[in-house]
Amino acid sequence: MIVYKFGGASVKDAGGIRNLAQIVTDEKEHLVVVVSAFGKTTNALEKVLKTWMAGDESYKDLLDNIYYYHLSVSNELFPSGDSVRNKIDVSFSKLKEYLKTSKRVDFDYEYDQIVSYGEIWSTIIVAAFLKHSGLNSEWTDIRENLITDDRFRDADILWNQTTARIKSVFNFRGRDIYVTQGFIGSTIAGQTTTLGREGSDYTAALLANILDAERVVVWKDVPGLLNADPRWLSDASRLEEVSYREAVEMTFSGAKVIHPKTIKPLHNKRIPLFVKSFLVPGDAGTVIKSETAIKHGLPVFVKKENQMMISILPKDFSFAMGENLSRIFYLFIRHGIKVNLVEASAISIDVCIDDERARIESLIDDLSAEFTAAYNDNVEMLSIRHYTPEAIERITTGREILLEQRTRNSVRFVVR
Ligand code: ADP
Numbered sequence: 001m002i003v004y005k006f007g008g009a010s011v012k013d014a015g016g017i018r019n020l021a022q023i024v025t026d027e028k029e030h031l032v033v034v035v036s037a038f039g040k041t042t043n044a045l046e047k048v049l050k051t052w053m054a055g056d057e058s059y060k061d062l063l064d065n066i067y068y069y070h071l072s073v074s075n076e077l078f079p080s081g082d083s084v085r086n087k088i089d090v091s092f093s094k095l096k097e098y099l100k101t102s103k104r105v106d107f108d109y110e111y112d113q114i115v116s117y118g119e120i121w122s123t124i125i126v127a128a129f130l131k132h133s134g135l136n137s138e139w140t141d142i143r144e145n146l147i148t149d150d151r152f153r154d155a156d157i158l159w160n161q162t163t164a165r166i167k168s169v170f171n172f173r174g175r176d177i178y179v180t181q182g183f184i185g186s187t188i189a190g191q192t193t194t195l196g197r198e199g200s201d202y203t204a205a206l207l208a209n210i211l212d213a214e215r216v217v218v219w220k221d222v223p224g225l226l227n228a229d230p231r232w233l234s235d236a237s238r239l240e241e242v243s244y245r246e247a248v249e250m251t252f253s254g255a256k257v258i259h260p261k262t263i264k265p266l267h268n269k270r271i272p273l274f275v276k277s278f279l280v281p282g283d284a285g286t287v288i289k290s291e292t293a294i295k296h297g298l299p300v301f302v303k304k305e306n307q308m309m310i311s312i313l314p315k316d317f318s319f320a321m322g323e324n325l326s327r328i329f330y331l332f333i334r335h336g337i338k339v340n341l342v343e344a345s346a347i348s349i350d351v352c353i354d355d356e357r358a359r360i361e362s363l364i365d366d367l368s369a370e371f372t373a374a375y376n377d378n379v380e381m382l383s384i385r386h387y388t389p390e391a392i393e394r395i396t397t398g399r400e401i402l403l404e405q406r407t408r409n410s411v412r413f414v415v416r
């Protein structure tokens with residue numbers, strides 16, 4: 001069997017869903033089709049959530065816009081489709097009822113209960129359209145099968161609870177295709193969770209691992225994995241083959257084309273990952289697989305925006321490395337802050353992290369008894385793998401370099 005994953009850009013309108021159906025029809029193997037929310041629905045639901053959390057009733061208008069968007073896609077696909085419309089109506093009513101009655105306690109918890117609806121609506125419509133196109137397919141609620149811990153907004157899979165369920169549900173007995181949601185899961189107690197923004201790629205990889213898929217294909221609006229984001233460097237070229245190791249380095253550095261957690265479950269079972277264009281499905285795209293010699297010979301550029309650099313100094317002038325290091329990183333983990341780069345000298349540690357203000361302020365508070373912490377905000381982290389002097393010049397010219405870190409294969413800059 002094969003796992004296909006369609007992201008928001010591929011299902012942003014009725015034409016996208018017709019295209020998806022064509023791609024699925026052309027595949028003769030058994031398929032699990034993982035689908036994200038339509039277009040920018042997740043962003044729109046985040047706005048609903050924030051407005052609602054602030055007690056502002058205009059969240060209702062925002063939600064109505066999302067409803068009419070889904071309705072118009074559905075009306076275009078099913079001119080006389082009462083049953084789909086009915087399912088969408090029931091689901092929106094359920095969410096509206098929740099928003100009327102819930103206590104608005106914890107932001108992360110509410111986020112998952114509300115924002116997860118995007119994937120429910122998209123899969124209802126996509127699954128119905130595949131059936132309508134004559135395919136032997138079924139809608140499956142992943143929340144009953146993908147069980148996670150209760151770290152809301154950044155949940156991780158509980159393998160023991162999940163594996164048997166996934167195997168028994170996606171069994172292909174009497175079915176060729178399952179349509180299910182990316183990005184969402186549920187705790188053992190049945191509370192909906194989400195796996196982090198862009199998490200649908202990760203869902204596809206988890207399912208592939210458990211079901212021993214032959215391959216995973218993520219369908220994107222680019223011709224494959226390129227040596228830079230084409231929205232940043234417009235002359236970026238496609239990489240034909242990339243090793244798991246290179247792909248992890250790229251995504252961890254901030255290449256926003258695949259969720260960083262995607263690679264591990266695939267690597268562990270040596271399942272190849274194809275990144276292909278949903279606009280030109282016949283083209284080869286990129287394959288990410290076991291160690292392949294680097295053929296492309298191109299520098300690979302990655303930019304991570306909206307970063308903050310914190311410099312931490314022990315107040316008593318003790319060495320930064322050793323015990324201080326472990327105490328500091330324990331605090332980063334406890335505050336849920338992911339570290340993107342570390343540089344240590346004798347008595348100071350510089351750390352580059354995503355700018356999540358609330359978390360960082362409470363971290364600095366906790367550090368303040370023993371350390372002084374100063375920060376630069378509004379910085380970017382630029383990385384180049386397989387760098388050359390020209391490549392470095394290309395992206396650093398005119399920038400103020402706050403930190404530089406070099407190994408044989410890669411170089412990183414924190415710049416302003
Ligand atoms: P999805 O529709 O699955 O959510 P994304 O929008 O997350 O897809 O990923 C596709 C986007 O990733 C592209 O439009 C491109 O701008 C961006 N991107 C960033 N880095 C790269 C890269 N190295 N190669 C290809 N695309 C990249």
Ligand code: ASP
Binds near residue numbers: 007036037118200201
């Ligand atoms: N819909 C979610 C998001 O936009 C998950 C995903 O698309 O992968 O982040």
Ligand code: MG
Binds near residue numbers: 007008198
């Ligand atoms: Mg995405």
